[in-house]
Amino acid sequence: MSDLADTPEAAAPAATGGKKLPLLLGLVGAAALGGGMFYAVYTGLLLPPSQKPPAAPRAASDFSFVPIEVITISLPPQSGARFLRFAGQIEVAETSFQDMLRMKPRFIDLINTYLHAVDIEDLRQPAALIRLRAQVLRRLQMIAGEGHIRDFLITEFILD
Known part of the structure; x- marks a missing residue:
């Protein structure tokens, strides 16, 4: 056993x-x-909630749009396209609308300069519009100052 x-x-x-x-x-x-x-x-023992109140939803009347007319940029022959056609709208706070309208030539210059500096191959990428929109919005907000520009919308983007 x-x-x-x-x-x-x-x-x-x-x-x-x-x-x-x-x-x-x-x-x-x-x-x-x-x-x-x-x-x-x-x-809230470990990470207390932030002191900022929650963001209020935007009312339909507290913003306006500053239109950016069509900008046409000639492209080099080796790029495979002849030109880039671009248009957009800048969403601004209603209280800043007149000031932002006066800055429109500066906004157009900024967008035109930025589009000339972007490589054509970058514009052909699937996420190109998202990056382009974010970069232009950041630059617009920098020249307009804090609290004036809320968003940037691309309304036309054609590579031909």
């Missing part, structure tokens, strides 16, 4: 039970730690 208990086959069931215990303790510990962290963040 004692010979049977000393064989490796008889010792195997006890060994597998010992291997599962650390795994089970690790899972229970991770769940408890995760739950504690969720509670701490949710109640």
Whole structure:
């Protein structure tokens, strides 16, 4: 009888039970730690909520658009296209509309200069309009000052 208990086959069931215990303790510990962290963040114990009030939705009358007429840029012959045709709208705060309208020539100059500097191969990329819009918006906001320009919309973009 004692010979049977000393064989490796008889010792195997006890060994597998010992291997599962650390795994089970690790899972229970991770769940408890995760739950504690969720509670701490949710109640504001760990990361207090920001003091900024939530943004109010925009009313239909608190912004206006400054149109940017069609800008046509000649492209070099090796680019595979003859020209780039571009138009857009600048969304401005209603209170700043007249000031931004006076700055329109500066906005057109900025967009024209930026479009001449962009590589044609960059404009052919799938995400080109997203990058172009973000870059132009950032530059417009820099020259207009904080709080005047809200967005920039591309209304026409043709490579021909």
